[in-house]
Amino acid sequence: MTKPEVLFFDVLGTVVDWRGSIAAEVSSFLARNNAAHIDAGALADAWVGRYDSSVEPIRRGLQSFATLDVVNLSNLEGTLEEFGLKISELPHAELVHLNQAWHRLKPWPDSVKGISNMKERFVVAPLSDGHTRLLVNMAKHGGLPWDTVIGADISRTYKPMPQAYLRACEVLGVKPHNAMLIAAHDYDLRAARECGFKTALVVRENARDPSKTGEPASNEDWDFSVGNLIELANILLAA
Structure with a gap:
């Protein structure tokens, strides 16, 4: 890969x-x-x-x-x-x-270290339904070390619409096949994969989206499946 x-x-x-x-x-x-x-x-x-x-x-x-x-x-x-x-x-x-x-949402305990470690070798950025100012404020509040912030107000749509993923790639000048989405939600990873992204599932027991009550439990073959972001960083940096 x-x-x-x-x-x-x-x-x-x-x-x-x-x-x-x-x-x-x-x-x-x-x-x-x-x-x-x-x-x-x-x-x-x-x-x-x-x-x-x-x-x-x-x-x-x-x-x-x-x-x-x-x-x-x-x-x-x-x-x-x-x-x-x-x-x-x-x-x-x-x-x-x-x-x-x-x-003002609080990061998971592994988030700041995991993202910081991945930042040593990769460009790291949010791809979220949050708008740019919200994501900037959240990053400052929680110490999230993004290289840049691209909010939903840039693509002017919400995931899982393809434009949300493809516009983020356009902004950073990267082809979808050279990008990876890291997420705890199958619907998000599925949409990213359909756009050509690589995918990594992070299993978060308390991350279920109540607005998607019909979403089945994860059983798909993502490129990576990990328990936290530090684990994923170790895998990607060792590759």
């Missing part, structure tokens, strides 16, 4: 612990707003559970592009109402602060 030049990383679930981070922020939000009786984990999953259907019109070209901040805030308001909280009675600043939690 030809060695890749550029390693692209899915971020939400693969590089950062979105579920643990968002549940913690939701818990604090609920406590501040006299709603500690609500299950923070369930609310976090319900919030993300609205994501896929809300961006499908953008993927299909039926709706103009909107950033993750805009999509998430709309979904947050609907989710809070679903859980019995009235948006009109909540301070707007509280909603904005909770929505900005996506800029």
Whole structure:
């Protein structure tokens, strides 16, 4: 197998612990707003559970592009109402602060070291549904050592549309067959492979996407399958 030049990383679930981070922020939000009786984990999953259907019109070209901040805030308001909280009675600043939690997601323990090690030999960059400013803020918050940041606002679509992967290659001047996607989600890897990418699955037990409830467990033959990013770095650097 030809060695890749550029390693692209899915971020939400693969590089950062979105579920643990968002549940913690939701818990604090609920406590501040006299709603500690609500299950923070369930609310976090319900919030993300609205994501896929809300961006499908953008993927299909039926709706103009909107950033993750805009999509998430709309979904947050609907989710809070679903859980019995009235948006009109909540301070707007509280909603904005909770929505900005996506800029503050915490990396998995192996992420910074693993990416740093891979950066010694490869170009490393996120390939995420997050927009550029969100990914920059997240990198600064968590110390993620990207060479560059390419947000979904560059391709102006959402994965798994082919343009999301191919536009990232165009920006970095790399052919798809010389790129690799590293992700914890089969649907993402499948789409990247169809675009010509090499693929590496990182098994993350707490990375399931609640908006894709029908996604089967991984059983495909990816180029690599590892338990963490340090393990993958060791394999790629030894090759």
